[in-house]
Amino acid sequence: MNALLTVFDLLLTLTLLGLALVTVTSREPRRAVILFIAFGLLLALVWARLRAPDLALAEAAIGAGLSGALMLAAARRASGRRTSPAEGSDAEDAP
Amino acid sequence: MTDQVLYAQLLYGGSGIILVLLGLWSFLVHAALLRKLIAINLMGAGVFHILVAIAYRGIDTPPDPVPHALVLTGIVVAVSATALALAFGKRLDQVDD
Amino acid sequence: MIDALPLAVTLPLIGAFAVTVSPLHARGLGLMAAVLTVASALSVTATVWSDGVLRADLGGWGVPLGIALEADGLSAAFLAMANTVALAVSVYAGGYFKQESARHFWPLWLLLWSALNGLFLAADLFNLYVTLELLGLSAAALGAITGTREAVAANLRYLLVGLLGSMSYLLGVSLVYAAYGVLDIGLVAEAIEPGPIAWTAMTLMIGGLILKAALFPMHFWLPPAHANAPAPVSAALSALVVKAAFYLALRLWLDVFAPVLNEAAANLLGILGAAAVVWGSWRALRAERLKLLAAYSTVAQMGYLFIAFPLLAATPPGLARDNLLAAVVLLALTHGFAKAGFFLAAGMVQKTAGHDRIDDLGGAAQALPAATFAIGLAGVALIGLPPSGTFLAKWVMLEQAMILGLWWWLVVMMVGTLLAAAYIFRVLSRAFNREPTPYRFVNDARTELPALLLGLIATFGLGIAAQPLWVLLEQGAFG
């Protein structure tokens, strides 16, 4: 039982970190946001495992859900604006 | 504290630290607002993850509610800041057009 | 039972609700909330003065479970300065903002005010994080209130930098809770021991605050953010908001991390402060716009405050150290009054002339005598000429640096003072370059008197009557 839990914890952590890594390295705004939402949902799952169901609910609804919705709207605007010329380097559309 | 709990605290707390570093790296090297915001939210998630990890006291022991309350506060602060920053970004787009 | 500590935080919150709900009466309601808030804050300071340290256990649970508010001499001094300046800013804003911008200004301004008071009174490390975030968000929102490209871009950067700073701070708090299991400042101070945990936590927390206090080289966000905000907001940002971050750094340094301090960290802060003094003063001298000059001058003045850390670290506890600490606080308070007065007066110049280009200020002194006089008074305090509080404070710091044999800090402060004199006289010489023509001294009392009053307090009030500050700081601030 304990060994199983240990392996489960390790897998969960590795998935979480992997998801975070692909989130920060993805250039396309919309894709990055969707990965971020997935990350938030997985984080909620991890917190449920750590006996923090209140936080799991809040993270899923606010951290992933509403932050994600806000960012998706922004990403849609961002890709709408640069439909025409440069789809290129990420550093170009600086704030 | 049993070894099982210590292992979980170190594993999850350690991954929280990695999340903070990953977010910090992304915040420093990426210029686009959306990527900076994702980065800072990831950093926040890392800090929250550390707090959740130290609140954990075993699979059948009630966890420490104080860090949980801090994290809940932090989540709401994070979404507020994200919303405000995105509104700033939207305004910049409008002024540019 | 009336407890002034929670009142000072809650009254502006209630006021913010009132002006949010009835934006048409924003100015009247806002001023009413401002007066009530000032009254409660000053009564806190007066009570600390007469009765000693004040403490309130919110929720009645007591520490470690509950949150406490605490006012000692240090908090009371900053609280009194911040609330006086904030009242002047409020009166000025009542004349400055017209209907549409007034309804946006007032609720955010009262929220910012509440965050300031909350920060000065907080005795809980996590509660401080929440006040920092409230301060950062409301400050950035206020700075961008004009909606121009420059203002929004500058304040977006400020917001992001501020978030990074508070994240670093929160990480430090998490580490403290993990290691010591408490959040109350007093309890953490009892539990803390020298070692890597305390080290890392201190670096994270003070590092985050340095970002927010715009210490060189993290100052890059400040000049555009403060120079592009409307004048009353610039005054509050430059005089109060960065000062709050400095206050908290000083508080942590003195109260929480006292057992783990070392000279290397203090020297690093001092070196950054010295660089800020030279760089900020130089850029202020080269600035083309009056408000940009004032903003760079803030970078320099924040530098002086951080030079105090190595001096404090090198001075053994006793009368000399108490005097040094009081001098630093006096410097911070004087700068608060002077910079707010400067920005408010600069706002009048900008509004009347339609621009704030220093080279084209010709005749401003004749058109706006009161504003020019306020700039002159604030200038006296920014340079550190007698009888301003800055003069006295710098004198104590210089003396202590000489006694300690740390002459290089002395050189930096001298250079900074000369540069400050140069940039202030540059403004004044431009303002006075026309034949005098008779005008009224005061044109618009509501906006010019607050600036003038702040200048007077900075130059005469805190200079000639600095003694009470020493008495106030004896309430729990001297070690």
Place this chain on the structure above:
Amino acid sequence: MIRPLEHILIPLGLLAVGGLLGWSFFLAVTGDAGERLAPIALARVPDSGVSNPVTSVLLNFRAYDTLLEFAVLLAALLGIWSLGSSGTGFQPAASVLDGMVAGFVPLLILSAGYMLWVGAYAPGGAFQAGALLGSAGVMLALAGHRNAGLPSEGRLRILVGLGVFVCALTGLLLMLFGDGFLTYPAGFAKWLILTIETAATLAIGATLAAAYLGGRPAAHPTTGETA
């Protein structure tokens, strides 16, 4: 292409920071912090008026934090509003989506009420409930409702400030007529917490939905408001 700052210097710096952090965290977790505040907090939960420990901390032991947190939410929304009106809404949704929304929104509102009530003794509470209300607003906005189901500006202004107001007012009244700021008298804690939470749920829901619209609600035809 290797950019030295991005690919070498910053990662090296972060590695150093990470090492320091990891080391300190290891020492902190394996040190003698014991059970931190957990035993004290859990022992007092029965006196807090609610049996969910997290709600106890949030709305009783550390309720002052929560008051300031409501203020943070309000500040963010006021900042968004100061930058202008929301502008163009979303395209009206296809009828399928509209039908889904018609079913979903009441469900979300119901779950929000349930979440609020259940927060006293089970996972849930004002924040989760408020978030559900907020998502109902987001759904309506996505389906093409211009104001995301929010009321007119006058009422909306009351709604978004309600969390700050009710919590601060409760605190002050308890200070003036009771034992101290936000000190709930025995026996009333449950109802005071529920009152604050109800106000907070409405405020959080309205604030999050309004923040999603990204500007002040489009002008009501009768008021003729301009940005």
